Amino acid sequence: VxxxxxxxxxxxxLEEAHFSTVDVPAPSSPGPGEVLCRTVLLSIDPANRAxxxxxxxxxxxxxxxxxxxxxxAEVVAQNGTGVIPGAVVGCTAPWQEYFVAxxxxxxxIRRRGPLERHLSVLGFSGLTAYVGLLEVGALEAGETVxxxxxxxxxxxxxxQIARLKGARVIGIxxxxxxxxxxxxxxxxxxxxxxxxxxxxxxxxxxCGDGVxxxxxxxxxxxxxxxxxxxxxxxRVVCCGAVSQYDAPRATPGPAGVPTILVxxxxxxxxxxxxxxSKSWSAALEELGRWVGEGRIRALEDVRVGLESAPTALVDxxxxxxxxxxxxxxxxxxxxxxxxxxxxx
Amino acid sequence: VxxxxxxxxxxxxLEEAHFSTVDVPAPSSPGPGEVLCRTVLLSIDPANRAxxxxxxxxxxxxxxxxxxxxxxAEVVAQNGTGVIPGAVVGCTAPWQEYFVAxxxxxxxIRRRGPLERHLSVLGFSGLTAYVGLLEVGALEAGETVxxxxxxxxxxxxxxQIARLKGARVIGIxxxxxxxxxxxxxxxxxxxxxxxxxxxxxxxxxxCGDGVxxxxxxxxxxxxxxxxxxxxxxxRVVCCGAVSQYDAPRATPGPAGVPTILVxxxxxxxxxxxxxxSKSWSAALEELGRWVGEGRIRALEDVRVGLESAPTALVDxxxxxxxxxxxxxxxxxxxxxxxxxxxxx
Numbered sequence: 001v002x003x004x005x006x007x008x009x010x011x012x013x014l015e016e017a018h019f020s021t022v023d024v025p026a027p028s029s030p031g032p033g034e035v036l037c038r039t040v041l042l043s044i045d046p047a048n049r050a051x052x053x054x055x056x057x058x059x060x061x062x063x064x065x066x067x068x069x070x071x072x073a074e075v076v077a078q079n080g081t082g083v084i085p086g087a088v089v090g091c092t093a094p095w096q097e098y099f100v101a102x103x104x105x106x107x108x109i110r111r112r113g114p115l116e117r118h119l120s121v122l123g124f125s126g127l128t129a130y131v132g133l134l135e136v137g138a139l140e141a142g143e144t145v146x147x148x149x150x151x152x153x154x155x156x157x158x159x160q161i162a163r164l165k166g167a168r169v170i171g172i173x174x175x176x177x178x179x180x181x182x183x184x185x186x187x188x189x190x191x192x193x194x195x196x197x198x199x200x201x202x203x204x205x206x207c208g209d210g211v212x213x214x215x216x217x218x219x220x221x222x223x224x225x226x227x228x229x230x231x232x233x234x235r236v237v238c239c240g241a242v243s244q245y246d247a248p249r250a251t252p253g254p255a256g257v258p259t260i261l262v263x264x265x266x267x268x269x270x271x272x273x274x275x276x277s278k279s280w281s282a283a284l285e286e287l288g289r290w291v292g293e294g295r296i297r298a299l300e301d302v303r304v305g306l307e308s309a310p311t312a313l314v315d316x317x318x319x320x321x322x323x324x325x326x327x328x329x330x331x332x333x334x335x336x337x338x339x340x341x342x343x344x
Numbered sequence: 345v346x347x348x349x350x351x352x353x354x355x356x357x358l359e360e361a362h363f364s365t366v367d368v369p370a371p372s373s374p375g376p377g378e379v380l381c382r383t384v385l386l387s388i389d390p391a392n393r394a395x396x397x398x399x400x401x402x403x404x405x406x407x408x409x410x411x412x413x414x415x416x417a418e419v420v421a422q423n424g425t426g427v428i429p430g431a432v433v434g435c436t437a438p439w440q441e442y443f444v445a446x447x448x449x450x451x452x453i454r455r456r457g458p459l460e461r462h463l464s465v466l467g468f469s470g471l472t473a474y475v476g477l478l479e480v481g482a483l484e485a486g487e488t489v490x491x492x493x494x495x496x497x498x499x500x501x502x503x504q505i506a507r508l509k510g511a512r513v514i515g516i517x518x519x520x521x522x523x524x525x526x527x528x529x530x531x532x533x534x535x536x537x538x539x540x541x542x543x544x545x546x547x548x549x550x551c552g553d554g555v556x557x558x559x560x561x562x563x564x565x566x567x568x569x570x571x572x573x574x575x576x577x578x579r580v581v582c583c584g585a586v587s588q589y590d591a592p593r594a595t596p597g598p599a600g601v602p603t604i605l606v607x608x609x610x611x612x613x614x615x616x617x618x619x620x621s622k623s624w625s626a627a628l629e630e631l632g633r634w635v636g637e638g639r640i641r642a643l644e645d646v647r648v649g650l651e652s653a654p655t656a657l658v659d660x661x662x663x664x665x666x667x668x669x670x671x672x673x674x675x676x677x678x679x680x681x682x683x684x685x686x687x688x
């Protein structure tokens with residue numbers, strides 16, 4: 001079977017040439033306590049690029065190692081684990097069509113509708129937006145929310161959740177087309193293009209009286225500009241720093257830190273979704289209700305075929321995506337794209 | 345009477361030459377609702393320098409304006425205010441021997457011992473240390489605390505409060521002498537000199553398993569170095585940025601922001617004491633008890649005479665101080681330095 005390997009660690013921008021495809025023996029039958037899985041959907045995340053830079057919450061991804069990501073997969077065989085073949089599970093796995101994993105590393109998916117949804121609004125993207133905005137950001141109705149990478153996997157959901165919770169929502173993206181769509185289709189109240197030569201002035205004008213919660217997906221100069229717009233006692237939710245992942249070296253931090261944090265009494269807080277697992281089921285319930293009522297819309301950018309994964313990741317880092325990017329590697333066990341249920 | 349004026353706004357380091365002394369008419373008798381005060385002690389604070397840079401929580405101090413600071417003063421006359429002449433009050437006032445203020449701008453001091461104490465451990469320095477460490481930093485027993493400007497007005501109290509609350513305490517200052525004193529006299533468990541050529545390595549070694557609460561008084565490169573030593577879920581308490589106040593321009597922020605905040609799930613929070621006034625009386629009670637029991641020691645650096653105020657502020661910014669710097673402008677109404685009570 002094919003596996004995609006990180007052939008070379010990028011120093012600057014990630015390119016397709018940093019990957020290579022290798023034909024490896026199909027995984028053998030699972031050992032005791034293991035499951036054999038068939039990859040259905042591969043999630044493409046900016047964090048995949050961050051893994052190549054340095055050890056974070058996981059060891060660094062080094063040259064010669066199989067590339068990894070979060071996948072939804074069908075269990076096709078197991079060995080004394082209690083996992084039922086045919087079950088759909090989520091786990092971190094190599095970019096590969098079949099893989100073997102310890103049973104305790106896979107998490108069963110309680111399926112609601114198309115499987116794609118479980119990588120977007122009903123998956124980590126939706127949970128990250130929900131927990132980050134409401135728990136870390138402690139948003140209250142009537143406040144103003146600013147979100148960067150607003151057309152991205154998490155950002156477009158942050159904006160919609162904020163609106164549903166009674167906030168005014170301003171989005172930042174690098175594309176006028178994305179911004180027009182965010183306002184017309186997803187209910188953002190205002191948007192700003194960070195590539196505009198008048199970005200600082202346009203941001204100030206869009207933010208009006210200032211920002212209570214800034215949900216930061218990008219870091220870098222956009223974070224610096226956003227800090228200037230914060231109101232007293234505002235919260236900056238640090239979710240990621242996609243502007244930094246392709247940078248050859250760590251760029252200087254925002255000039256306002258720490259002085260502006262003191263004078264405006266700001267709280268700036270980083271978070272990882274895994275620390276908030278006790279909130280997941282309540283979050284999924286509310287997100288699922290909004291999806292069912294058509295009040296929240298998941299943007300999904302689905303590429304097809306394992307071989308498209310490197311380009312998909314390069315595109316995510318360059319902002320050439322709308323919403324959650326994923327790669328369909330194999331067919332849906334419930335039958336067909338769209339996820340209509342099949343009796344089993 | 346003499347008043348000290350900010351003759352010129354400094355672009356870089358503050359110097360004595362930026363001030364001038366002007367002889368102005370003695371303040372007239374207080375108008376309705378006003379009090380006439382005689383300055384006893386003038387507090388010298390890094391924030392005084394920050395006021396010259398830009399509007400913060402108060403308007404910018406501009407050239408030609410009287411220099412201002414927090415003072416303890418004796419009310420010598422009043423006009424329909426209910427304030428009793430002879431009372432000692434605290435307020436922000438010009439650097440001047442006598443001044444008139446609206447009665448609602450002055451706060452009576454409930455005196456416990458020498459008046460100096462009410463500018464150090466039982467004043468804003470002690471409250472800032474207490475509230476910042478325990479409320480903003482949410483310190484728990486058994487954790488490790490790192491504090492910068494550890495020999496300064498707030499820092500030396502942060503270290504002692506942390507120790508009294510069961511934490512391991514590491515101090516950073518710019519002087520080996522100060523560090524030796526912090527360890528020998530105030531119970532700091534370890535200290536590091538940020539001027540050492542091996543600062544990063546020495547800090548790493550002193551911090552061992554890492555830091556749970558970093559109380560930052562300085563910003564700049566020391567903040568960057570401290571961020572590297574934080575443990576997962578650590579808190580960075582942003583109290584001030586004394587390294588920045590004399591800088592001609594805002595220097596770049598710490599390179600780890602925001603990435604390190606995400607991977608380590610750090611919370612970085614700025615605060616001002618005035619937002620925590622509901623905690624003051626409980627804090628003063630515990631601080632007062634520790635003082636009475638001899639378990640906490642206030643370092644006070646008392647200069648004499650209004651004319652010594654400019655040098656005192658320049659010294660604070662350069663770290664040429666130990667503990668809380670203040671200027672004795674007039675005699676203590678309770679009689680004599682040391683504050684022995686006098687029957688009135």
